[in-house]
């Protein structure tokens with residue numbers, strides 16, 4: 181009898197560990213898919229006023245389906261965002277909780293539509309990474325972002341492994357940035373200035389490196405030929421920084 185009890189103990193412990201792991205994975209998945217509402221999130225939400233130091237990803241993911249929270253977070257002077265109606269089609273294209281805007285972090289750009297979550301990530305990146313670095317390296321700010329688009333009902337391009345898989349652009353959850361124009365009117369582009377040595381190349385590499393804390397996928401010209409002329413940023417379900 182005594183021996184049977186001691187045999188059950190390790191089994192019970194094993195079952196508890198497995199259940200705890202399943203629970204942890206379920207909670208992590210909830211944050212990853214944006215299903216945990218802000219009201220029960222221990223991480224809270226982002227403010228565009230300050231550079232988030234910890235738990236940036238779960239703080240952004242609570243914005244995914246919460247339009248009221250989105251309106252409270254995406255505000256002037258950081259971004260001139262206006263909400264737009266949801267549009268979901270049966271071919272896996274469309275968007276939920278998206279906005280349009282013409283200015284972010286002090287730089288001009290014409291965006292319509294982009295999901296709230298990715299717009300918040302973009303605002304944080306421009307305001308708290310791109311602009312401080314521009315002031316430090318060039319003594320001036322970026323006044324315009326080169327925009328190569330957000331929404332596009334299409335599959336992933338440039339990678340045969342993902343053939344037939346919808347791009348995050350098909351959900352308006354991605355944005356492509358081709359370059360930067362500074363206050364003195366000079367522009368730098370990914371296509372021309374990414375490679376080589378010098379200040380422009382250093383700037384582009386550093387802003388890419390710093391983008392990875394806000395976007396889950398941040399692709400540069402180093403990723404593949406399809407990205408030779410732009411950064412691709414999204415907040416989908418994959419995670420790549422290259």
Ligand SMILES: [Zn+2]
Nearest residue numbers: 354355356412
């Ligand atoms: Zn893209």
